[in-house]
Amino acid sequence: MAFAQFVVNGLLVGALFAAVAVGFALIWGVVDIINLAHGEMVMLGGYASYWTITLVNGSPTASPGLALASVPVAVAVLFVVGYALQRFVVSHVIGTDLFLTLLVTFGLSILIQQLGLQAFSADPRTISVQFAEQSLDIAGLVVPKVKLIAFVGAVALTIALFAFMKRTRTGRAIRAVSQNDEAAALVGIDVEHVRAVTFGLSSAIAGGAGAFVAMILNIQPQMGLIYTLKSFVIVVFGGIGSVPGALVGGLLLGTVEELTAGFVSSKWTLAVSFTLLIVLLVVKPQGLFGEGMGGEAE
C-alpha cells in the first residue's frame, strides 16, 4: 500500500513538473533556447496568483473557486512577460553562440530573482485553499484535494497546449518555425512574432503551474532554479521538443522522486533523478519520445 501511495503522490506532483517542463520543451524546440529563467516564470506565476487572491480577499486564503479563478490571471500576466522577454531581450541572441544564450537567460534568472526579492521579500508565502474535507480516501489511498486540483489543472494546461499546437493556425505556425524557420518566413509567417508568442505560451503555462504550486507549497523569489533543473531532466527524459514526452517525463520524474523519498530519503531525490538522466543520455540520447537535440516541437 505504501508503494501505491508514493506512486499516487508522485503522479500528483509530477503533473505540475510536467506542465512546467512542457513550456521549457516548447522554447527549446521552437526558439532553440535553453531558458535558464524558466523557473522564474513559475515563481512569478505563483506570486501573480497569490496577489490576485490577496487583493480580492484581503488575505491569501481562498475558496477553491477563487483559487482556480486566479490561475488564468497568472497565465495572462506571464504570457505578457514571456512575450516581452523574447521580443526585447532574447531575440537579440537567437542564432548566436549557445553559451551566450545560456548567459543571457541565466542573467535574466538572477535579475528576476533580485527584483522578486525587492518586490515580495524573501518570506515564504502560500495560498491556503479552504475545503470542508482536506483529503479524499480512494481505495485506502489518501489524495489531498488541493493536490488533486493542481494535478487536474496541470494536466488540463498541458492538454490545452497540445490541442493549441495541433488545431490552431498559430499552433501550426509555431510547429512550422520549429521545423524550418526559413521556410516559415517563406510562406509568410512572421517568425519573430511567432517566437515571441511561443515564449509567451511557455511562460504562461509555467505561470499557470506556478499558481498551482503556490496552493500546495511555499513560494519565494529564489524557488525557480529547482524547476528549471527538473524541467531540463524531464525534457531530456521525454525527448527534446516533445510535448507528450514532457508530460510523461514529468509524471515519471515525480513518481521516481516520491518513491526515492519514501523508500530511501528525500535527500537522495535529485541524485537519483540526475543519475537516471545520465543513464538515459547514454542509452537513449533522443529521449523517450523525441528526435534528439534539435527535435521539433509537437
Next chain:
Amino acid sequence: MSTETITYDDVDDPLLEMRDVTAGYGNTTVIHDVNVTVGDGEIACLIGPNGSGKSTLMKSIYGFADVFEGRVRLGGEDVTGRSPQDNLRAGMSYVLQDASVFPGMSVHENMLMGGYVFDDDSRARKRAEELYDEFPRLGDLREQRAGSLSGGQRRLLELARALMVEPDVMMLDEPSIGLEPRYIDQVFERIQQLNDLGTTILLVEQNAEKGLSVADRGFVLASGEIKFTGSGTELLNDEEVGRLYLGG
C-alpha cells in the same frame, strides 16, 4: 551581346523590375547596381557562377535580404523592402534553393502552410484540393510526412505549395539542384506549363543551358553585377557567354 543589348526600357509590359539595386546582408554588399526587368508572362533566367549573388538577388526582391540602394517594383508598385507576407498577398511567391518543406508535417499540412497568408483556412483547403487535381501524385501522398519524400517529390511539393497563393510572379531558385535527370525534365515541363497558364517566372539555374533554353529573357550575373542580358536564345548562342559561363 552586352548589357546594352536589352535593357529594362525594352520590355513592353514589365511586371517585375529592379532598378539600380544594391543589396546584401547587414554590412555586407553582395549585388551592385543591378537592373533586371521581367515582362508580364515571361520566363526569365538568371545564370552565373557560384557566389555571384543570384540567390541574394532573389532574396532582395522577396524581402529576405537588405536593399541598400535602388528600387524593386512589382506591377509598377514600389515593393522595396516589403515583407514576405505582403509580397505573397500581392501575388509573388518564391521557392528556395534549399529544402524548404516542413519535414514533420504531412504533405497536406505543408500545402495548407502555403496558404498561411489567407485569412481563413477554408480557402487554403479549397486551393489545396485544386492543386491536387493538377498534381495528382501529391494528392496520393497527402498524408505522408514531407520528411520521408524523395528529392523529386519534395521539389514538386515546394512548387505546388508556392502556387497556393495563385502567384502572378514566381521565383524559383535552382529548381533542378540535386534532382535525378528524369525529375529535372519533369520540373522544367511543369515550369513551362505554369508559364503557359500566365505565371511570370524568374528562375535561377545552375544548369545554365537548361534554364536559358526555356527562358524568354536571360541575365548573367558575376561578382554581383549583371554582365550580359539578352533573350535566352541569344545568350545560349553568344560565344563569350558560352566560353565563360556555359562551359563552351
